[in-house]
Amino acid sequence: MGTNKRYAAHFDRVGEEKHLARLAAKGGLQSLSAREIDLERQPLTVDPEPKPVLAWVHFFAEAVRVKAWACRWTPKAVGIRFYVDGHALTTWVWSDAVDPDPDPRPGEDTVRSGGSARQSVAVRP
Numbered sequence: 001m002g003t004n005k006r007y008a009a010h011f012d013r014v015g016e017e018k019h020l021a022r023l024a025a026k027g028g029l030q031s032l033s034a035r036e037i038d039l040e041r042q043p044l045t046v047d048p049e050p051k052p053v054l055a056w057v058h059f060f061a062e063a064v065r066v067k068a069w070a071c072r073w074t075p076k077a078v079g080i081r082f083y084v085d086g087h088a089l090t091t092w093v094w095s096d097a098v099d100p101d102p103d104p105r106p107g108e109d110t111v112r113s114g115g116s117a118r119q120s121v122a123v124r125p
Helices: 008-026
Strands: 045-059 062-073 077-084 087-094 098-100
Touching: 008 045, 008 062, 008 077, 045 077, 045 087
Parallel strands: none
Antiparallel strands: 045 062, 045 098, 062 077, 077 087
16 A cells, blocks of 8 residues: 555644644743843844744754744844644744744644634654
8 A cells, every 4th residue: 555645745744743742742842041042132123023934942852843933033042933732832042943934834824723723833854
C-alpha cells in the first residue's frame, strides 16, 4: 500500500500540530530572561501590526520551529506570539532564531471554531 501524495502536506501539518500541542501541554516553554533582553539599555520597538515570522522556540530541551507573530523587538531579541490549540503563547527568543515567514498563508492566523480558537503550525526546518 502506498502513501497519499495528494494530501501528504496536510497530514504532515496535522502531525506537526499534534506534536506541538503535546509539547505545549507539558509546559516548559522557555523564554529569555530580563537580563538577556536588557530593556534598560536596548531600545524596544512595539509593532501595532505584528509581522508573520518563523521562529525557533524551546519546550524544555526540544527546539521546534513555529509560525508566529513578531510583536516587539530589540536589536538582539524578539518577543513573539504563537497559538497552540487556540491558546496564545508568548516568549522572547534571540533575533537570530527568527526569520520572516516566506509563506504567510492567508487564514493561518485567522480565528477558528466560532471565533475563539487560533492555531500555530510547527514547521520543519
